[in-house]
Amino acid sequence: MAKKAKTHFECQACGYISPKYLGRCPNCGKWNEMVEVKTQETEDHRSRVSLSGKQAQPKKLSEVTTSKEPRVKTRMGELNRVLGGGVVPGSLVLIGGDPGIGKSTLLLQVSQQLNLTKGQVLYVSGEESAEQIKMRAERLGSAGNDFFVYAETDMSLIRKTIEELRPDYVIIDSIQTMIQPEITSASGSVSQVRETTAELMQIAKTNHIAIFIVGHVTKEGALAGPRMLEHMVDTVLYFEGDRHHTFRILRAVKNRFGSTNEIGIFEMKESGLAEVLNPSEVFLEERLEGATGSAIVVSMEGSRPILAEVQALVTPTLFGNARRTATGLDYNRVALIMAVLEKRAGLLLQNQDAYLKAAGGVKLDEPAIDLAIAVSIASSYKDKGTQASECFIGEIGLTGEIRRVNRIEQRVKEAEKLGFKKVYIPKNNLHGWQPPKNIEVVGISTISEALNRVFN
Template sequence: MAKKSKTEFICQSCGYISPNYLGRCPNCGEWNSLVEEIIQEKVTRHSRVSLQGERTKPEKLGQVVHQKEKRVKTDMGELNRVLGGGVVPGSLVLIGGDPGIGKSTLLLQVSQQLSKLEGQVLYVSGEESAQQIKMRAERLSDSENDFYVYAETDMSAIKQTIENLKPEYVVIDSIQTMINPELNSAAGSVSQVRETTAELMQIAKSNQVAIFIVGHVTKEGSLAGPRMLEHMVDTVLYFEGERHHTFRILRAVKNRFGSTNEIGIFEMRSQGLVEVLNPSEAFLEERLAGATGSAIVCSMEGTRPILAEVQSLITPSVFGNAKRTATGLDYNRVSLIMAVLEKRAGLLLQNQDAYLKAVGGVKLDEPAIDLAIAVSIASSYKERETSAKECFIGEIGLTGEIRRVNRIEQRVVEAEKLGFSKVYVPKNNLAGWQVPKGIEVIGVATVTEVLRQVFK
């Protein structure tokens, strides 16, 4: 009689193990996150052993020899900025995004650029054949940049290939297709993703190999597989954007070697991804003159100021309950600002449908965008246009006051560079810096004061 295999249920969010299925994880509280896995009799161990067979050993901190943090810069300045200045040897970088958004295209271009530098690049594909990768590479670049292409999903074979070639850079596309032959579970399962990532991390740290991993995302927008996958890697990047729009945004949500607030902006063209060096101009070039419900804000994305357009459409509600939607903006922030406008500025919005959007696919989530949201809502409600040369910066409090924001000088300088003639800023932000020539800076204290000056 065949021996019955034992199973256990593992939470994809926190890794909690249960002998029985539970609708809700008792550890993290997530619903429907437990996945059935076959219990393995053999435990896979990942010790820090280099490809030369050297094992790690305990050392005193003062005796640890290290070089100054070295970074390898690619030809993509936007990618270098998001990574914190370039690719760090020995780092493990996870890139996630929707299907067809351009993850493989980005890494194929990066592989071509890194192959120009000293060192080898190994591109491991579990989803495409070598011929398909060759066809895509010829479309993306005219020059022949040789790097190794390996169509394989067996992790033991991949590790042996890395040991033989000794590359400086490895690309895994994608982690959900990789298989550890010692495990009985299917590709993409929690145990397979966890074990293969742990093995790749051991290779990266022990041999100073920079490894890029492509990860699929779920319909909710989070990375597929166990949540601990994000904790294991050094950097987590999300590639965002609409498949039917040309702009793509590369955003860092975790980075041990740089800031997590940086973003890189690319445009998808027939020859591949092209950097957008001036995203503010790209986001504003299609703005209609004299349109109502539009306001410009200078938002800080990491260390970079970006001018973006906030649009609002306020229409009378046909049914009893007013409808509210927000794209690229926080829904709760929009609801709060509408409540402040109704209470402090006298706008009757409770019977109005509101549709708000941050144009260009960019996501705005900092407090300094509050004033632009309020002005765009008031402009659509009053059917009064705003000037195309005015910019609005400031956080709105519950009593209607305009509160100070950080890096006001950088924001105003960016607005002046793009030809704006007037910018509204919090009154408490006026001191301590030099106003650039060519732009008028108006300090305001309340949202009522702003609306009175804009729509006088």
């Protein structure tokens, strides 16, 4: 039975709750974000009760039986990799990305594949009608699959539908369009997103239903809604890329069932998303022979080594302060390496503008890319190109030393597989393993030594 309605004010930016209206939120400091919210107190409280009515009971830890999570593999090996080996029943997966990047396309293809052999799928869309989904499915070649499509935003009706169909997988597209009828705030507000996600989590955990949630992102690139949304779910995936280019990167930033920072590479085609099985070739295929300001690095993305091209353009500045620009690279890392090059290698860069990027749209952010950044900057500054068959791995310290990096064996083998003949690595990484026969491994100790070997 419904009880007395309660009213409070909630900040739409951070979720702060106040009993009275405030012009400025005391938590996040934003103005005019407080919205009145009315809630109905009911005698029903959300608890871990399954669709069959079974309620969770306390157990001694010794009485709890455990087993390895059974994983369901899709036909997309890249998606399986990012998820940690496949879809875990009972998991709650959040997928975020810019509008038009391909989130709905990816999940429609996943629905097709899971429905064929792995169980029943319910695709809930709050943004499209069933007819629009059918048209997109026909374009992707998956219209013949009889997974259930439900165009609805009311969570009470969605829960009833899940109770009736008992699906193995549920797709929610998107969480910002779902509403709880007892909450008076608009769809997409902090309270609506929080309560809807909490109910979906309860359904997933008590009934072993794998649920995929699509989340919108803000202008800053963060997931819209309260920050606790990312803490509630099991896995957070970001779908990255430029809508004007065909390649997309699916990146795991949180995963309770696998490694974080794994990535999957896809190519957007007319028939949908296709896997890119060898991303290193994609990132290197347009490299110019003998170009200056270019260096190849073997970077680790999760458990996968990827070869990428670091490009630099160094030109004399026309103004008093030199300009530094970095795309796909950490700006502070670039500034640090340029300072080391000036102090330890004798390159006069204080009157030079520097523009750096990681070619192909990939984002590189690990210590092992330092040496490639330094070589590309020196190559452009000296106007001398590097050899097309050389690549560079190593972290640079502030005193100019080249420090050891992890997983050196995997990195060197990936370079050998793609036909590289020479790789520069930290000298301390030479011990404890046997280098491959078809590639020359050069150990270096300092940045000055590296530049002398490359350009002399």
